[in-house]
Amino acid sequence: MRFVIVAGTPSSGKTSVMLHTIRHLLKDGRSVAACKIDCLRTSDDARYRRLNIPVAVGLSDYICPDHFYVANLEEIERWAQARQADILVLETAGLCHRCAPAVYGCLSVCVIDNLIGMETPQKVGPMLSTADIVVVTKGDIVSQAEREVFRYKVETVNPRARILDFNGLTGQGSIRLKNEILKSRPLETITGKELKYPMPAAVCSYCAGETIVGRTYQMGNVKKVDFGGLEQC
Amino acid sequence: MLKKITITGGLDKDGHPERVQRLDIGAGEVVGVVGPTGSGKTQLISDIEQYADGETLTGRSILIDGQTLQQSVEVRNLRHLVAQVSQNMNFVIDMTIEEFLIMHTQVRSIGSPRQIIREVLSMCNELSGEPVSLTDNLTRLSGGQSRALMVADVAMISQAPIVLIDEIENAGIDRLQALEILKGKGKVVLLVSHDPTLILMARQRVVMKNGGMDKLYQTTATEQKILADLLRVEKYLSRLRDHLRNGNTIDPKDGKEEWCYGQNTGTLSVKHQ
Numbered sequence: 001m002r003f004v005i006v007a008g009t010p011s012s013g014k015t016s017v018m019l020h021t022i023r024h025l026l027k028d029g030r031s032v033a034a035c036k037i038d039c040l041r042t043s044d045d046a047r048y049r050r051l052n053i054p055v056a057v058g059l060s061d062y063i064c065p066d067h068f069y070v071a072n073l074e075e076i077e078r079w080a081q082a083r084q085a086d087i088l089v090l091e092t093a094g095l096c097h098r099c100a101p102a103v104y105g106c107l108s109v110c111v112i113d114n115l116i117g118m119e120t121p122q123k124v125g126p127m128l129s130t131a132d133i134v135v136v137t138k139g140d141i142v143s144q145a146e147r148e149v150f151r152y153k154v155e156t157v158n159p160r161a162r163i164l165d166f167n168g169l170t171g172q173g174s175i176r177l178k179n180e181i182l183k184s185r186p187l188e189t190i191t192g193k194e195l196k197y198p199m200p201a202a203v204c205s206y207c208a209g210e211t212i213v214g215r216t217y218q219m220g221n222v223k224k225v226d227f228g229g230l231e232q233c
Numbered sequence: 234m235l236k237k238i239t240i241t242g243g244l245d246k247d248g249h250p251e252r253v254q255r256l257d258i259g260a261g262e263v264v265g266v267v268g269p270t271g272s273g274k275t276q277l278i279s280d281i282e283q284y285a286d287g288e289t290l291t292g293r294s295i296l297i298d299g300q301t302l303q304q305s306v307e308v309r310n311l312r313h314l315v316a317q318v319s320q321n322m323n324f325v326i327d328m329t330i331e332e333f334l335i336m337h338t339q340v341r342s343i344g345s346p347r348q349i350i351r352e353v354l355s356m357c358n359e360l361s362g363e364p365v366s367l368t369d370n371l372t373r374l375s376g377g378q379s380r381a382l383m384v385a386d387v388a389m390i391s392q393a394p395i396v397l398i399d400e401i402e403n404a405g406i407d408r409l410q411a412l413e414i415l416k417g418k419g420k421v422v423l424l425v426s427h428d429p430t431l432i433l434m435a436r437q438r439v440v441m442k443n444g445g446m447d448k449l450y451q452t453t454a455t456e457q458k459i460l461a462d463l464l465r466v467e468k469y470l471s472r473l474r475d476h477l478r479n480g481n482t483i484d485p486k487d488g489k490e491e492w493c494y495g496q497n498t499g500t501l502s503v504k505h506q
Contacts, residue, residue: 115325118336142325143379144316144393145337145386149326151313152340165282172279175288 001081003187006091007101007127008111009120013137013168015044017111018089020171022051024178025087033085035076037069038093054083062209065093066199069101077190087181100126102196107184109177111166113138114150121153126197128154133180134161137168235394236260236298238421240281243293243445246273251291251445260394263412263422265432268441274425277441278397281423282315291444316387319399324371324379330354331367337390349389356385356414360406362471381406388418396420400427409434409464430467433460 008014015036022032033054036044040059048055056079060068069092080088092101094111102108110131112124115138121128128134134154139147147165154163162180166173187193204210204220240256258264266274273291280293284302287294297305297314326333334353338346350367358364361381365374374382380401387396396415401408412434415422424435432438433456440448452460476483 118326140317140319141321141323143322143383143386144313144318144391145333145383146324146326148313148391149333149336149340170275170279172282175283175285 001077001085001186002087002181002184003077003103003106003190004087004089004181004184005101005103005106005108006089006111007099007108007131008092008094008135009097009113009116009124010094012094012111012113012116013166014091014094014111015047016168017135017137017166017174017177018091019047019051020168020174021177021181022048022053022089023171024174025181026051026053028178028182030086030182031084032087032089033080033083034089034091035080036091037065037072039065039095044091054080054085060093064200064202065095066099066101069093070195070199073103073190086186096200097124097127098200100130100195100197100199102126102130102132103190103193104196105185105187105193106190107132107181108196109133109135110161111135111137112154114142114147118146118149118153121150121157124157129158130196131158131161132184133177134158134163135166135173135177136163137166139165140167140169234260234419235421238281238395239296239299240277240446241294241296242287243280243291245291245443245445247443249445251447253439253446253449256439256446256449258421258423260419260421261416262437263416263424263435265435265438266423266425266441267427267432267438268447272441273444273446274441276444277439277446278315278399278423278425281395282397284314313391313393315395315397316391316393317397317399318380318383318387318401319397320376320380320401321399322379322383324374324382327370327372329368329370330365330382333371334367334386334390337386341390341392343390353382353385353389356388357382360384360411360414362407362475377406381411384411384414388414388420394419394421395423397423397425399425401431430460430463433457433463 006014006018025032034048035056035058036042037058037060042057045055045057058068058072076090077088092099108131110128112128114136136151136154151163164173164176201221204222205218210217237257237259241254243251245251266277268274276291280289280291281295283289285293285295286301286303294301331350334350335346338349343349354367361377363375363378365378408431412422424431426432433452437449437451439446
């Protein structure tokens with residue numbers, strides 16, 4: 001089974017991109033299963049369900065959705081295998097720029113859009129720099145010049161990735177993404193595979209449900225702002 | 234530099250071979266794409282942009298200088314095959330024109346950008362009629378100024394050999410001049426439009442129907458005559474617009490120009506006294 005991990009900045013069009021692409025995969029006779037990870041609620045599963053494919057949803061609730069995601073990879077793989085999927089599409093919550101879901105052996109796709117700002121590719125970090133494929137959306141509403149500069153910025157952060165322009169409304173670009181998915185090597189099992197980049201860490205009193213502000217209420221892995229060494233109290 | 238693109242071997246929505254089985258467009262040529270909504274214009278453009286190789290809905294293949302994507306290493310290395318300018322596009326970046334053009338020339342590894350940036354600016358101002366300066370902020374430009382800057386940038390800085398102009402019907406720029414500039418730079422220009430002036434500006438046009446390329450026309454001598462009339466009308470309208478916008482009235486007694494309608498020809502014209 002090919003294991004496709006789809007991450008990206010909020011509202012960049014992750015689901016739209018995958019819906020168009022899955023349609024082409026289905027047309028080619030492939031069987032696809034989709035799983036969406038989110039935090040509190042999602043309606044993306046309804047959009048996947050319209051394709052008549054097996055769909056699962058994982059809501060992380062009070063846990064960081066990325067930690068929840070990595071802790072459930074084996075279960076999600078087993079679920080998709082039980083549905084005889086050739087291709088598993090796993091869409092992350094895509095809420096945080098520090099998100100780093102790429103796993104060696106899987107195909108990691110990062111979806112970002114031309115509107116997020118020229119400096120954002122640098123800000124996004126490992127989600128972008130560890131992706132195998134970067135899909136850039138919303139090119140139809142910005143100037144050609146901005147598209148070219150934005151692409152250059154993406155290349156600076158991740159020179160190895162294939163970069164695809166994609167129109168999430170019309171599906172332009174979906175055949176190229178389909179071909180990239182089919183070119184990727186199937187994965188025997190996710191068990192034992194390695195994250196390309198460590199997840200953001202957080203083990204502190206607030207993780208455990210603390211709600212009061214103040215140093216005396218903080219325990220565990222607590223990091224403070226560095227104001228340049230002078231103003232720390 | 235690319236010499237021509239070829240569109241070949243497509244099917245219409247019913248799976249029948251489209252009537253125009255081969256369309257060649259050379260560098261420096263303009264082809265109009267016409268047809269009602271849903272007739273397949275967008276798909277045709279999409280096929281070109283995706284460098285289709287028999288795998289899209291239409292089954293078309295796009296050849297660049299006679300080669301498919303698999304055969305052409307040179308084109309595979311191009312980051313952008315098609316540059317687009319459309320009515321829906323805006324500059325969203327918060328920067329001055331100069332800062333942005335410098336950034337774009339750097340991306341394209343252009344060594345001494347000053348000269349090119351000056352040329353882009355003067356081209357832009359020639360096209361829009363409302364001059365901008367290098368210190369103006371991109372997001373403050375009017376629709377016409379933005380489109381003019383986009384055309385000038387595509388002509389001078391962008392590497393893409395194919396230019397798609399999508400419905401810039403009344404964007405407040407000198408469209409004839411814009412087309413001449415792009416042709417002069419050896420671009421392959423595709424022009425999607427519902428506007429008679431723009432459609433007739435293309436020497437040949439392809440008519441889309443039911444998803445396929447249905448007919449291919451060269452502009453006739455009569456059409457070229459009509460185009461000349463239409464361009465006169467446009468000139469008239471644009472002078473009239475400027476005249477009114479600058480706070481003038483239309484009264485032959487106040488001004489040097491007489492604004493009148495040509496009764497015999499049925500066209501509008503400006504008479505100089």
